[in-house]
């Protein structure tokens with residue numbers, strides 16, 4: 001392998017730049033040329049490539065977002081789109097690539113690998129932490145800290161006005177951000193997609209909390225929770241059934257996806273980037289790098305896509321005890 005490429009794809013996450021930097025610098029260290037692909041698979045189809053060197057990634061380790069830009073590319077889902085992408089890679093003399101992204105990006109990489117045999121390694125980058133084969137994805141730690149900081153601020157005003165706040169956090173399919181942030185910020189209840197305890201339990205818990213003398217409360221809601229009500233409907237529901245509460249809603253939204261990556265995410269990105277390049281040069285392919293018990297390990301991309309991350313039951317128990 002003489003020339004590798006790196007791209008970011010799907011929803012961005014803090015730490016992606018640190019991973020790009022790591023891939024580029026490891027290539028330089030190993031004397032392998034490296035092309036940056038802009039705009040994810042869309043850029044691969046269009047041949048939006050730039051030759052990078054070790055200095056191309058100066059001063060990005062501390063930056064959120066991705067300097068390579070990202071996209072969710074429909075065309076890459078079609079055989080014609082992937083054929084165009086393959087032609088572009090061949091024309092540019094690219095022998096393999098490292099893709100930083102979530103499960104949609106890995107799905108694309110795996111199909112591409114099967115069709116053309118191109119060596120590929122994935123680095124898990126998503127704030128949702130929902131990739132099988134790694135205990136942490138890039139950006140999860142940063143997003144979690146962003147959410148906790150935001151909820152701490154909401155708590156200040158909630159407590160001044162003795163209010164109940166529904167705080168919606170990201171997590172379309174999984175509740176890792178909600179559960180961890182809920183525990184870290186001392187939420188009264190945490191509503192996650194993995195577990196629907198029903199609205200009665202919410203009302204009971206809020207009643208109990210009022211009775212026990214708590215004046216304000218925070219309920220953290222993952223956007224994919226299964227109560228069947230969004231945060232605004234939950235507000236109405238509580239106002240109707242528990243009129244003692246003055247309720248407000250806060251949707252944190254995309255602030256969760258940006259910001260300066262934490263030291264944890266920067267270190268993780270640096271480690272994953274090194275192993276991704278080493279792996280591909282050792283002949284490994286169609287694998288994802290992950291971290292398990294503080295070791296960088298490889299998992300077949302197909303398992304990473306198909307497998308499911310499990311919600312931390314122990315943490316749910318801790319949360320229940322904390323809300324006594």
Ligand code: F6P
Pocket residue numbers: 011012126127128170171172173223257
């Ligand atoms: O990055 C994952 C995620 O944050 C999900 O939790 C969320 O539903 C989604 O991205 C929203 O992303 P976008 O606005 O880019 O479609």
